[in-house]
Amino acid sequence: MFKATMTSVGEIFMKNIIHTVVLLTLIGVSAPAAAANPAPAYEGRRLYVSYCQLCHGTDGKGDGPLAKAMKISPANLNTTVRSRSDTILTKIITGEGRQTITGRDRHNLLSEAMPEWKDVFTELQVKSLIAYLRFLGRSKHELMGDPEHGMQLYQQYCQVCHGVEGDGDGIMTSLMGIMPMDHTNPNETESLSNEEIANSILDGKQRFMPAWRDILNQDDVEALVSYIRLLSH
Template identity: 70%
Template structure:
């Protein structure tokens, strides 16, 4: 009996470990929160032009530019609404009005970190979303992880079985150089010996979703 319980403990640990590996990338998770809680005012791409913006007396910030000069610590304070008074600097932009809701106790710490990862993504990315990353995430898990790895850094299980080097999708400098159309075409028509062509297997909508999901992988 004792050995059985040890086995089940080990199995439990294994499950925990694989769940940890399979946890979605921070910017992707952050985007989901952003869509529900922030885009109303700050807009889909963060430019401060959401549907509620016109109602606001103080315009929602264009997050793609303002947050570049903000440290993570300051962003945490701004988002959680804690210590707004302590955000003092020489320029007036460091003083926020209460037009920005303080999300005290709404988010857990990992959620705030994920939101910040997505804001950093918005300020760094040179490309609009081509498709729905939610669709892309599902398809990526199903077809791409085996080579490109859970986190997209190119260490999927197939790399231990065959000699190949899948592209690392987590390097923002590399993926930012590629246009949406270039990424789309590589996925659709394949590349080299081992990157398959997914034309015919995946729909246009799915490939467009993949393009956007890959971009979210690339900003960790």
């Protein structure tokens, strides 16, 4: 994290480094493909599990164990965040500028029991948290398995075709002339139930989506389904 105390010289130096890294990434010179950043909602869920679910509950409904102990009742994030902009959510989470929130957005959210996280998270981490809150608000489907286990399996078995980011441009697509499903596109994944995705993984689909029944067990498949869900948010 870059603290406000950083000298301006140091700041310029950091900026240059960041520019260089961004440039290298843009022209594709940086780390090997497998080291791509995880999807924001995936990263956001990891942070949520560690920092938020004690109060807001495993699925955002507000019934976490700490909330009960503190006798507070955080709102159901599944519904409240829908009407809030990213800017408002950033203010709520970081605490910075909370006092400037007005109107409908003010309702209920200025409780002192909601910690101010500005010194804990980077800007990128706050964005990831918001992406996960958006997933909670927008997706009709629950996470049925452990996405962290799912990511490992995805990297091991799926990204050769579905791509590092899950958008369907894996190394084998050009070798074989195939077009796997784009798992980052919610229009493609939202219409499928968890069960339908799980069955496609177990039984395969069309000619080139292999059946994994003999390689993966039910837990593995459920983990993969939940990882795929997070890829599209």
